Amino acid sequence: MIPELGNFSLVLALSLAFLLSVLPMVGVYRNNQMLMTLSRPLCSGIWVFMVISFACLAWAFLHDDFSVAYVARNSNTLLPWYYKFTAVWGGHEGSLLLWVLMVASWTYAVSLFSRNLPLDILARVLAVMGIISVCFLIFMLLTSNPFDRLMLNTPAEGTDLNPLLQDFGLIVHPPFLYMGYVGFSVAYAFAITALLTGKLDAAWARWTRPWTNIAWAFLSIGIALGSWWAYYELGWGGWWFWDPVENVAFMPWLVGTALIHSLAVTEKRGVFKSWTVLLAIAAFSLSLLGTFIVRSGLLTSVHAFAVDPERGLVLLTILLLVIGASLFLYALRAPVVKGNASYTATSREVFLLINNILLVVATAGILLGTLYPLIHAAINGEDQPVSVGAPYFNTIFLPLMGILVAFLTVGSISRWKKTSLAYLKQQLVKVAVASVALGVLVPLIVTREVNIGIFVAVTLAFWIVMGIARDIQVKTSNKESLLQGLKSLSLSYYGMQIAHFGMAVIILGICLTSHYSVERDVRLAPGESIEIGSYEFIFEGVSPIQGPNYTADAGEITVLKNGKSYLTLTPEKRTYRATGSVQTEADIDVGFFRDLFAALGDPRGDGAWVVRIHMKPFVFWIWLGAFLMAAGGFTAILDKRYRVKEVKAEKEQVTQANTEIDAAPDLAGETG
């Protein structure tokens, strides 16, 4: 009964979404206030029914209702209750349900928090969001209904949730990732609205920016959580594999980063308008492409579940429809939203343009690498498959990011419209010299090794951090005290600096961990040990243990630090009872400056095992940096200028924005 209720709610949500995608639009073109006003209650309705539907599926999981096919495939009575709940989004149908619930939530949020939007704009935005909901609800109901029943042969026991997904990382990773993915649909809806109305002014950018920032921040956290999960759950000790599924989450993030910067220019200076619109379309299209690639199984990986070509076809149709229609609209309407302010070659506008070009080029490179096996198969046939490995992606991505960071500090210290070279030199020469000096000396003194890659990375990190310090110093210098100066800076300025600081932390984390990790795969008999740095790892042997729904070989590794007892690591090799699948469970001692990682390989006779032992310095900084970036995004949206109650006329806003900039160029701090 409950699953039918869930199914019925889905159908109701679809009907309401259909109304939402049609009625407000009709209202706009007939100038009918009532039809436009309908958009808000429709959004609430869709959201309520999606929540009901989601709750019904969760109920089916918690009550082990194996007559629901999806529950039977992804759950088991032995599963602890919290994994039963997270199994709701552990498979294809359920994660799609979560996806649509997210769309509904974002739509509802826009309808709630956009009281200052003109009604006709709001109606269009919500209608576009409605169209997205319609597409995915139809897709779900036709090809992947999570409420499909197994009435005739109801199994007594479910197949079990994939062991890889029975983990805290899975509880939090997909919701955050989807919040980000789907969040770009808001920027997309605003972009389509701008094309429809032909009005793309500072006010438009001001409405769009907070939504884009939130989506971007969620996506940052989602990707970081995914990487963290892969690090401790896959048992290889790696945190990024350039796997197709990682790439398709990363590409919207890169384009989203470009979009955030481009929106800053559009708001402050009224240029890059059509470019901003194109980026907003691209960010959401790449999110859809990601959903398509993962869900169709075209390029499968650890994330791909049961693969079904029919689903792929429907998704591809949606994808082509959305991308094709938006680009068609863009081709027709882009000239209307052209910007016309002027700026010089060393203005902040140009530096942000460079940022955008680099990010888009990096995205294009990753897209090519991700799709290359498909392109190759299409041209050369299926019998000589190729794979594109990490070296390709590193070769493309790292130099581009190096250049990006070199420009980052210049861009954030420069001024809108026109920055004289003399000013840039005055601000940055000392910073540049100091960061190169520190970037070479610090690693040299600490490690006594010459490593160009490390020198470059540490220099870039110092370049960012000291650039931030310098910028804050300049911006507070005309105030009475530092404290007063700090108070006068806007939250969006702080958001930018926090995110940039996070970037420096990530750079250090990635480079130091890649270069200085000690990774040893050794065969150890009980009692044998290996030494890494000041740590000694003693393998005590392996003993069988019982978990709630698995049995395991649990290894015991005593770690000594400088000869003194330090801690014990207990990596496990689990065999899950329901499916018989084997799962490596690493044990990690997490530290601020280093992680100790141990995982069991395979037995090699006489109680000896191959053991994977890693010492990974600064690996924690990768996730710390990602969270700082996200924190920057959240800080920026708290800026009070996004909460201006009154809607001013377009002209007033632009003039005001311009005078603000002319009067106080130093304070035009940006989330960037």
Place this chain on the structure above:
Amino acid sequence: MLAHRQQKLAIVLFIIFGSALAIGLVLFALKEGINVFYTPTEISAGEVGQGQSFRVGGMVKMGSLVKEGLEGAEVNFLATDFCNDVLVSYTGPLPDLFREGQGVVADGSLDNAGTFKATQILAKHDENYMSAEVKASLDAAESASIEVCHQ
């Protein structure tokens, strides 16, 4: 007017610079980062040069896995397409789903003695969890062995 032209010039220059850089990087990276797949039969026929990095796929020959008595964490096994075999040597933990008689894909290169020194071993995951390339490689290995050996 001058500023306007300067601005256009700057944009054009950046676009040219950016695309040149991008194309250069892509060409260089594609050369570096692509692993072409070969079957044991193609390797026996001498189609691959020494030191060239590539990917080999096939089945782990029954009874060929040697785990004990080797240096450290080394393992040896034969990858076969039921027509020819390649000796694969790998140091490190084997994947959870590595089995004799099951499909395997290895990345690496040939050494002087003609042994394939693997840097990474990918085993057949349960079918819900196999990467497309690995699956394609395994399918190719199977179909190649059928074509070559059963004609």
